[in-house]
Amino acid sequence: MSNLADIIENYILGKLTGEQRQFMILRRNELAEELNCAPSQISYVLSTRFTANRGFVVESRRGAGGFVRILRIPGQQLIYLKAANTVTEDPRPENIEVVISNLENHQMLSGRESELMRQFFRLTEGHWSLAERARILRKLILRLSDF
Amino acid sequence: MSNLADIIENYILGKLTGEQRQFMILRRNELAEELNCAPSQISYVLSTRFTANRGFVVESRRGAGGFVRILRIPGQQLIYLKAANTVTEDPRPENIEVVISNLENHQMLSGRESELMRQFFRLTEGHWSLAERARILRKLILRLSDF
DNA sequence: AAGTCAAAGGTCAGGAAAGGTCAAAGCTTA
DNA sequence: TAAGCTTTGACCTTTCCTGACCTTTGACTT
Known part of the structure; x- marks a missing residue:
């Protein structure tokens, strides 16, 4: 019960709930490196666990200075x-x-x-x-x- | 009165009541190997003995890192x-x-x-x-x- | 301003690792 | 023997994870 996807999900959820934030920003590649996984795995988790139906919105930008922003919706x-x-x-x-x-x-x-x-x-x-x-x-x- | 299904049921019940837990997690394949039976037999027991009517909820996830979680409903x-x-x-x-x-x-x-x-x-x-x-x-x- | 480049993130197919299903054969017991 | 559990095995679906390749974006050059 602790595969990569779960770890990534918990990491993000931790930042969100632990710090009482309504949103968080991350660098896909950075997080991938930190957690020692393929960057696409981050995308996978975002698209399967942080869906609109579960109350999240994910926005991102590519290119230099790119980022991923995860918001939880009230x-x-x-x-x-x-x-x-x-x-x-x-x-x-x-x-x-x-x-x-x-x-x-x-x-x-x-x-x-x-x-x-x-x-x-x-x-x-x-x-x-x-x-x-x-x-x-x-x-x-x-x-x-x-x- | 001790066929496989009973053994499996008691195994799970034992973990639940013996350790006073409200839930337990298991790997279907692991348990099947341990008890020397077909994995589908675990599914059979879960679906016939651990039903909602008897006070249980069974959740599971497939794929890598899959698991089966058995909860007892108070x-x-x-x-x-x-x-x-x-x-x-x-x-x-x-x-x-x-x-x-x-x-x-x-x-x-x-x-x-x-x-x-x-x-x-x-x-x-x-x-x-x-x-x-x-x-x-x-x-x-x-x-x-x-x- | 236009072109080029490097640095993000996005997509997708495919392999591997679970668990699920179901029909059919095997037992038990009335 | 008929009814009803048990068991199994073959096959299916889901989930995970990666790597190769694509697209977008900002900065730098000219």
């Missing part, structure tokens, strides 16, 4: 993120309805807001590819989490 | 399981009475239920082998834990 925003993640690749009306009414149930959307979204997708049915509709719905939701 | 079902395990191989009336009244004391059997069981064994005395009576009593008790 509860409410998490609900939006989870909702965005339940949007399927080919969102049929039922899926859209599930997502919207779920948000409404969590009181993350007012009645008027949710009705607005419903109408929006009803009225634009067949206008874009399903993948495009998915992208739009996700973005709409994530946008909401900023207000 | 509470009621466990009492049934313990009772079933105190049934001796040759259950004389005294043993049966001890088991039943113990369950009654723990309020796991109503007065009517325990009387039902008492009568049942009284009325069938000498009908089967003692081993068979033991098997029946255990099953009765475990069945109760499912409700």
